[in-house]
Amino acid sequence: MTDTSMRSTSALLYLSGVTVSFDGFKALNNLSLLVEPGEMRAIIGPNGAGKTTMMDVVTGKTRPDSGEVVFDGRADLTKLDEADIATLGIGRKFQKPTVFENHTVRDNLLLALSGLRNWYRLLLAMPTRAENDRLAEILSIIRMEEQQHMLGARLSHGQKQWLEIGMLLAQDPKLLLVDEPVAGMTDVETETTAQVLREINKTHSVVVVEHDMSFVRALDVKVTVLHEGSMLAEGTLDQVSADQRVVEVYLGR
Amino acid sequence: MITRFLLQGMNRSLRLFVLLVLAVGVALPLLNQLMPPGSPFHVPAWLLQLIGKYLSFALLALAVDLVWGFCGILSLGHGAFFALGGYCMGMYLMRQIGSRGVYGNPLLPDFMVFLNYKQLPWFWYGFDNFGFAMLMAVLVPSILAFALGWFAFRSRVTGVYLSIITQAMTFALMLAFFRNDMGLGGNNGMTDFKEILGFSVQADSTRAVLCFASALTLALGLIVSAAIVGSRFGKALTAVRDAESRMRFLGYRVEGYKLFVFVFSAAMAGIAGALYVPQVGIINPSEFSPANSIEAVLWVAVGGRGTLIGPVIGAFIVNFGKTWLTGALPEVWLFALGALFIVVTLLLPKGVVGLWGQIKARSQAKKARAPT
Numbered sequence: 001m002t003d004t005s006m007r008s009t010s011a012l013l014y015l016s017g018v019t020v021s022f023d024g025f026k027a028l029n030n031l032s033l034l035v036e037p038g039e040m041r042a043i044i045g046p047n048g049a050g051k052t053t054m055m056d057v058v059t060g061k062t063r064p065d066s067g068e069v070v071f072d073g074r075a076d077l078t079k080l081d082e083a084d085i086a087t088l089g090i091g092r093k094f095q096k097p098t099v100f101e102n103h104t105v106r107d108n109l110l111l112a113l114s115g116l117r118n119w120y121r122l123l124l125a126m127p128t129r130a131e132n133d134r135l136a137e138i139l140s141i142i143r144m145e146e147q148q149h150m151l152g153a154r155l156s157h158g159q160k161q162w163l164e165i166g167m168l169l170a171q172d173p174k175l176l177l178v179d180e181p182v183a184g185m186t187d188v189e190t191e192t193t194a195q196v197l198r199e200i201n202k203t204h205s206v207v208v209v210e211h212d213m214s215f216v217r218a219l220d221v222k223v224t225v226l227h228e229g230s231m232l233a234e235g236t237l238d239q240v241s242a243d244q245r246v247v248e249v250y251l252g253r
Numbered sequence: 254m255i256t257r258f259l260l261q262g263m264n265r266s267l268r269l270f271v272l273l274v275l276a277v278g279v280a281l282p283l284l285n286q287l288m289p290p291g292s293p294f295h296v297p298a299w300l301l302q303l304i305g306k307y308l309s310f311a312l313l314a315l316a317v318d319l320v321w322g323f324c325g326i327l328s329l330g331h332g333a334f335f336a337l338g339g340y341c342m343g344m345y346l347m348r349q350i351g352s353r354g355v356y357g358n359p360l361l362p363d364f365m366v367f368l369n370y371k372q373l374p375w376f377w378y379g380f381d382n383f384g385f386a387m388l389m390a391v392l393v394p395s396i397l398a399f400a401l402g403w404f405a406f407r408s409r410v411t412g413v414y415l416s417i418i419t420q421a422m423t424f425a426l427m428l429a430f431f432r433n434d435m436g437l438g439g440n441n442g443m444t445d446f447k448e449i450l451g452f453s454v455q456a457d458s459t460r461a462v463l464c465f466a467s468a469l470t471l472a473l474g475l476i477v478s479a480a481i482v483g484s485r486f487g488k489a490l491t492a493v494r495d496a497e498s499r500m501r502f503l504g505y506r507v508e509g510y511k512l513f514v515f516v517f518s519a520a521m522a523g524i525a526g527a528l529y530v531p532q533v534g535i536i537n538p539s540e541f542s543p544a545n546s547i548e549a550v551l552w553v554a555v556g557g558r559g560t561l562i563g564p565v566i567g568a569f570i571v572n573f574g575k576t577w578l579t580g581a582l583p584e585v586w587l588f589a590l591g592a593l594f595i596v597v598t599l600l601l602p603k604g605v606v607g608l609w610g611q612i613k614a615r616s617q618a619k620k621a622r623a624p625t
């Protein structure tokens with residue numbers, strides 16, 4: 001079968017013929033997508049195109065009705081649960097920022113820090129030198145040293161977005177799935193976020209979903225356009241925005 | 254390592270509170286034993302018994318709070334773990350009666366003779382040994398909690414469904430324990446205890462020691478709970494409470510965390526039950542009644558969910574109110590309980606301890622505003 005030959009490609013993330021339906025409505029319709037190791041990919045598409053659902057499928061939150069989802073050429077993500085998939089090295093930033101509201105910024109990062117996950121190890125775990133250094137490093141990248149002892153609940157929307165990016169860094173996954181990172185950010189913050197993501201992309205693969213076209217332009221990466229659960233076009237931002245079908249989809253809404 | 258683990262969760266107010274619990278647990282028994290009965294400082298035995306009972310309720314409340322306040326599992330079945338611990342103690346106490354029972358059978362408790370048992374049922378073996386019985390008071394609730402938690406948490410049963418399952422568990426156990434053929438005393442339960450470890454359960458000195466033991470156990474429970482809650486495990490636990498799926502996406506096996514606190518908490522409830530039974534002198538199936546578990550949740554809500562001091566304070570306040578009201582105006586108690594529930598959920602979401610925090614914050618803000 002062609003499936004096996006595709007599986008042995010070098011793709012880090014491989015989706016083929018993925019369909020998800022909610023009560024008969026197809027949120028994803030025979031979607032195929034390839035992300036190469038080290039790549040950063042932007043995914044755009046109108047509301048309801050299925051972008052978040054795609055991330056739900058990859059992270060094990062939603063099971064596809066059919067289709068293949070393979071990570072790193074070997075792990076069948078449709079068979080694993082959220083914790084397994086996270087452990088394999090897929091991290092996720094949610095569309096609606098979700099940080100731990102009753103924990104400080106620092107503890108949020110500590111919980112995300114890669115490594116300890118077993119409950120019995122955590123009972124006796126003491127923070128190590130290496131962990132503290134890493135936390136300091138991340139706090140400086142996301143520019144939140146001053147807020148490190150502030151509770152998550154007291155952060156502004158933009159600060160929560162930053163904290164979530166910091167948590168992704170702490171988790172240090174092979175592949176980052178970032179859902180609408182600049183929603184609610186000012187232009188300056190948006191610009192900085194693009195810089196940070198490009199920096200992260202030097203050592204990680206990234207899939208980023210975003211509506212903000214100036215942000216996507218600033219990323220300057222290959223773009224995939226989703227529409228009604230399937231891929232509509234793929235290429236540079238200039239290429240896809242010249243595509244007649246893409247123009248129709250965006251003007252038509 | 255162990256001491257560092259145990260001390261990590263202690264802050265100043267908790268340290269003071271543990272000392273207070275211990276002070277009460279030492280002072281009351283001493284005032285009972287050392288002061289002559291006529292003296293105004295003499296603590297009567299009934300008061301010792303009452304405080305000892307409250308202390309065991311406080312331990313149960315702490316257990317409920319560990320799962321509900323810190324992990325978001327609203328268990329409406331902790332009364333069952335408490336009762337199982339109590340039954341283990343009851344079985345030990347029954348076997349201490351020996352041939353002093355009404356029927357004078359050296360081996361079989363009275364109710365078995367009455368029901369024409371010819372030999373001791375297998376599960377009564379070993380209960381003549383205090384250590385074994387206490388081990389069972391911890392193990393039996395733990396195993397039940399493990400079995401229930403294993404299935405519920407793996408199949409991701411949460412929220413109100415979990416509450417209903419736990420409530421159904423205690424109800425089912427109540428029906429089972431009412432049956433005579435369970436071999437555990439049927440609806441009369443177990444009573445008329447004579448001795449514990451060779452000391453008369455009626456004696457003032459025994460009551461004094463039991464009251465002290467309850468305070469000591471509660472203090473230990475507070476210290477260990479503080480250590481768990483203050484550890485990195487505790488941080489993960491409250492994170493599971495606040496955003497369970499987020500924890501899964503970070504790679505945490507949430508079930509393991511829930512299962513550990515649930516089992517630990519059930520063990521604590523079992524110990525509380527074992528302390529309760531010799532002080533009240535009876536254990537019967539009504540201890541499994543669903544209302545008991547709900548009341549324990551109310552103690553936590555009144556005192557302050559998600560704090561360690563709160564459940565202890567809540568258990569004392571509500572039970573003091575209950576003792577007083579059921580004496581003065583018995584028919585009012587249930588209404589008072591319902592009213593309390595409404596008042597607390599509407600006005601005091603963080604309980605008495607939260608109210609105290611609010612008052613302190615307000616007075617500090619006033620001080621800060623006042624010109625100096």
Ligand SMILES: Nc1ncnc2c1ncn2[C@@H]1O[C@H](COP(=O)(O)OP(=O)(O)OP(=O)(O)O)[C@@H](O)[C@H]1O
Binds near residue numbers: 027046052054
């Ligand atoms: N759990 C669900 N149950 C039912 N329908 C759902 C569910 N999740 C998503 N959908 C539907 O699937 C479609 C795709 O949703 P999805 O959230 O993936 O869109 P999106 O591309 O992320 O949109 P947006 O840009 O608004 O975030 C929408 O029509 C949505 O209503």
Ligand SMILES: [Mg+2]
Binds near residue numbers: 051052053095179
């Ligand atoms: Mg979306």
